[in-house]
Amino acid sequence: MTQENPVIEIEELSKVYTVTEREAGLAAAFRSLVNRKTRDVRAVDKISFAVGEGEIVGFLGPNGAGKTTTLKMLAGLLHPTDGRAAVLGFRPWERNRDYLRRMTLVMGQRNQLVWDIPVIDTFELNRAVYRIPETDYRRTVDELTELLELAPLLRKPTRNLSLGERMKCEIAAALLHRPWVLFLDEPTIGLDVTMQRRIRQFLVEYNQRTGATVLLTSHYMADVEALCKRVIVIHHGKLLYDGELSGLADRFAPFKTVEVELQNGAGGRPLDEYGEVLVRSPGRVTLRVPKIETASVTGRILTDLEVADLTVQDPPIEDVIEQVFSQEATESEEG
Template sequence: MEQDSVIHIDQLSKIYTVNEREAGLVAAMRSLVKRKTRAVQAVDSISFSVNEGEIVGFLGPNGAGKTTTLKMLSGLLHPTGGSATVLGFRPWERNRDYLRRMTLVMGQRNQLLWDIPVIDTFELNRAVYRIPEPQFRLAVDELTDLLDLEPLLQKPTRNLSLGERMKCEIAAALLHRPSVLFLDEPTIGLDVTMQRRIRQFITDYNMRTGATVLLTSHYMADVEALCKRVIVIHHGKLLYDGELRGLADRFAPFKTVEVELRNGVRGLPLAQYGELMAHSEGRVTLRIPKAETASVTGRLLAELDVSDLTVQDPPIEDVIEHVFNQSPDPLDHPDRQRPPSE
């Protein structure tokens, strides 16, 4: 559905040139004359599209190229190759109409002015984004309500806790009602309650405005709560683009089988059925190679006194961890999914 895509990326690449220097005084002097540089491929020919109103999780380990991609899409970085359009704009041209319709929230960056009350930063954003007064009031009221900002608005930023600051950062970034949101670790460093609050808010905002959201997070709870679709990159390459629940099918070579036994587990040769993950009185969890799931469950039922048996995909966190650990180079990965062709 090309015509609905708000974000469209085609073979996007980014190579950084970084200076390299060995330790020591001699190396320091040598670097004065001859500087050694190294090219680092941060993003390697990735392609994908995101449709209007979608919330897509953008996953990968540290250094995978997620933030670099988000920076290219928000216009902070020029790509080395490939193309991208967001809302019909080429982001790195930083057209003002584009900047008025998108936002980038980065967990560790702040746009709130340190010394003045939060509401005054909001007022400044109203002027800079040319938000009409009634629309601004409405947005502040709505965001105050959704994020519970009332007690924070009159406080200077420096007096806020990390969680409070993050809520205000998000609000400041959304006053102009952007239709595309790039959220880079929006819940980083926040406690569980605050994380849940931010997640709920993103869902509400998406529902109310129909905004398109591309979000990175190391917290799988964020991804599971918000994203039906995920894009996984590793070493700058696209590894997977599809439904979150399909990730386990594609990458996890095992299933989790939970068995409840009437006569307890003592003395039973459970290790012969699969890898023993956990066991307690009468209950055991096994990890079984996917291909053997049917035969092993059959044997379990036939050979043991089973009162209940469930077969599940492993937790998504385990799957992701497995993907990143197993695939140093995604090109070599037998299960690598190619980007969907439009």
């Protein structure tokens, strides 16, 4: 996908880690003193994409795919081994102060809240560090307090908060300076369903109110479905897919799910002539049907059987993603 005015633009970005390796045991430990063996790990392999202003893009991939490494490069914590990146026109790893003041990185397990002091005091500290004008600060804190329901938490020391409460406060602390670009690495990890939903709603509202650009990773497909029209999928450091979330199914799951409710049950009749039977219970059957045959199969079912109800669906996004990851990364480098 190309963007008119990209806020994030990366080209052929790569990161290679050099890791030392040695076998177990004392002898190997001594050997490694003299002759250190190293191995290169290609965490990110020549990926390119651009994200336009105000977009929310889901950045997907299994563990170890290179998502966090990419986000860290974009946030200026890591130097790429090769390639180019520009965010808001800055080269992230130069860590220009003006850049740092305009972006934020939220990582699920990282804490920027000071452990021993009330949350509001950390906020105050950020106000000073980011040089947020007093009136803007008040307004933003009020807004965030309302959106994330922080009021009862602000006066408590961080260490007295539950994980979910802390995460909400972390997100608020990361947004006080009203960043234009948000890098969110698993922002809902470890949270219960209600809290996940609240954070999602909040992110949508924040994006609408401020027009901020968001690049987020999540293992929860509900996050991705609720937030991202567009997704970028990487696997083994390579870019597999970049496009609409809805297109992901077309591309990687050439099947549809057909659910049929039968009026008198199907008797003993085998139904696998119509497609792969996924679930079967008396009076109800779920079939997997190749996409191109969907129309003809449903036609046949309707004429052959006494159908009470019939629905055709794309497979759940989880299944599609699983399908994507189970395929070899090399299969579609052109993605």
